[in-house]
Amino acid sequence: MSVSPFGGERTPNPGIRRFSLRDLFDVGTGIKRWIFLGALGATLIAAGAGYAISRLVHATPTWLLIPAWGLAALIFAVGILLGLIGWWGVTSALAQSMSRRGSGSLSFHQLRALERGPRIVAIGGGTGLSTLLRGLKHYSNNITAVVTVADDGGSSGVLRREMGVLPPGDIRNCLVALSDAEPTLTRLFQHRFAQGTGLEGHSFGNLFLVAMTDVSGDFESAIHEASRVLAVRGQILPSTLDNVNLVASMEDGTVVRGESAIPKYGGRIAQLSLNPEEPLAYSEAVKAILEAQLLVVGPGSLYTSVLPNLMVRGIRQAMEASPALKVYVCNVATQPGETTEYSVEEHVQALVDHIGPTVVDWVLADSGEVSSVEELRIPPPTSDDDLAGLPLFRTSVINPDFPHHHDPDLLAQALLKLYGRESHKGNGKSLNGR
Numbered sequence: 001m002s003v004s005p006f007g008g009e010r011t012p013n014p015g016i017r018r019f020s021l022r023d024l025f026d027v028g029t030g031i032k033r034w035i036f037l038g039a040l041g042a043t044l045i046a047a048g049a050g051y052a053i054s055r056l057v058h059a060t061p062t063w064l065l066i067p068a069w070g071l072a073a074l075i076f077a078v079g080i081l082l083g084l085i086g087w088w089g090v091t092s093a094l095a096q097s098m099s100r101r102g103s104g105s106l107s108f109h110q111l112r113a114l115e116r117g118p119r120i121v122a123i124g125g126g127t128g129l130s131t132l133l134r135g136l137k138h139y140s141n142n143i144t145a146v147v148t149v150a151d152d153g154g155s156s157g158v159l160r161r162e163m164g165v166l167p168p169g170d171i172r173n174c175l176v177a178l179s180d181a182e183p184t185l186t187r188l189f190q191h192r193f194a195q196g197t198g199l200e201g202h203s204f205g206n207l208f209l210v211a212m213t214d215v216s217g218d219f220e221s222a223i224h225e226a227s228r229v230l231a232v233r234g235q236i237l238p239s240t241l242d243n244v245n246l247v248a249s250m251e252d253g254t255v256v257r258g259e260s261a262i263p264k265y266g267g268r269i270a271q272l273s274l275n276p277e278e279p280l281a282y283s284e285a286v287k288a289i290l291e292a293q294l295l296v297v298g299p300g301s302l303y304t305s306v307l308p309n310l311m312v313r314g315i316r317q318a319m320e321a322s323p324a325l326k327v328y329v330c331n332v333a334t335q336p337g338e339t340t341e342y343s344v345e346e347h348v349q350a351l352v353d354h355i356g357p358t359v360v361d362w363v364l365a366d367s368g369e370v371s372s373v374e375e376l377r378i379p380p381p382t383s384d385d386d387l388a389g390l391p392l393f394r395t396s397v398i399n400p401d402f403p404h405h406h407d408p409d410l411l412a413q414a415l416l417k418l419y420g421r422e423s424h425k426g427n428g429k430s431l432n433g434r
Contacts, residue, residue: 038086
């Protein structure tokens with residue numbers, strides 16, 4: 001059992017649990033006020049009826065300004081009104097809680113706490129983003145994943161070229177990461193066909209998103225429907241709806257085009273650009289960034305997953321304007337052919353060179369406590385002197401079983417610890433998201 005940064009223990013997903021009356025009165029359900037209001041209404045109804053009956057037996061006092069039956073009717077009417085409001089509030093609270101994702105496995109107060117969690121926007125793509133989302137979903141339902149659409153390799157690349165859709169692969173991985181659906185359904189979305197003419201190499205989730213795009217008429221609606229099917233906590237949004245391709249200028253002067261071609265070339269990247277140069281940012285993604293309380297950039301492939309989102313001008317401008325705490329999560333391993341032999345400092349410098357020093361507030365990097373430096377591709381930094389003036393937050397975030405990957409829970413806890421600490425410094429951000 002892990003400890004929540006908000007205080008107390010975070011109960012892991014325990015599976016199906018029985019509903020108990022205690023759930024109704026857990027802190028944060030919001031139901032007690034409605035029960036009290038309903039009880040007050042019932043009391044007034046009884047008082048009004050009792051008063052009316054008593055007036056039938058006894059004489060009406062001469063000091064009353066309105067007839068006895070009128071006063072009784074007024075009390076009775078107020079009681080009915082309060083009773084109806086209380087009943088509406090109780091049923092609405094129950095319906096809302098039961099309709100939340102995972103309502104079969106979480107208590108009402110846990111669901112309420114998730115609903116009140118901070119508004120978090122995670123920006124990136126690939127394995128790094130889905131790893132982050134798997135950890136964050138235990139602390140908030142108010143999560144938005146802003147995903148790159150520059151992928152042109154594998155199944156996504158084939159569907160992008162042949163069907164004219166945005167690449168669905170990274171979107172699919174994020175859907176599964178935030179899903180509260182049955183494991184069988186999530187495995188189905190990730191299932192990749194090993195054979196079959198036209199099917200080999202494609203995942204079911206990719207084909208589902210493409211088919212739903214045809215049915216619904218646009219990619220955004222397809223994502224929404226897939227989110228509903230998979231009981232997703234939060235939302236997944238593309239950074240742009242434009243057909244974007246990556247162009248990398250290498251240090252040896254070679255120009256490499258295409259997301260999948262860049263790491264294959266194997267040279268050191270001098271500059272990354274987009275084609276078209278200024279794609280239009282997706283308005284919903286911009287809105288989410290402006291309303292966020294915590295913005296997380298990375299982890300993920302620096303040049304092919306993270307930067308393509310930030311180089312969309314509207315996304316970058318929204319990040320600069322957002323009052324959220326902005327954290328860059330550095331990878332714990334380099335990517336051959338893309339960030340070979342990069343240090344944390346070089347990751348940060350590449351980020352600053354492409355988008356400027358004002359887009360992020362903090363750098364989060366692993367402290368190197370789990371594995372020795374020799375076992376890691378990226379040695380932990382010893383100071384923040386070379387991080388372009390950005391403060392460094394070092395903590396253990398490595399998955400000990402897979403030391404070249406982040407641990408979802410440790411990473412989420414570290415981010416929320418940093419967010420909570422900065423929130424309490426009086427910068428106006430609220431720890432509980434309200």
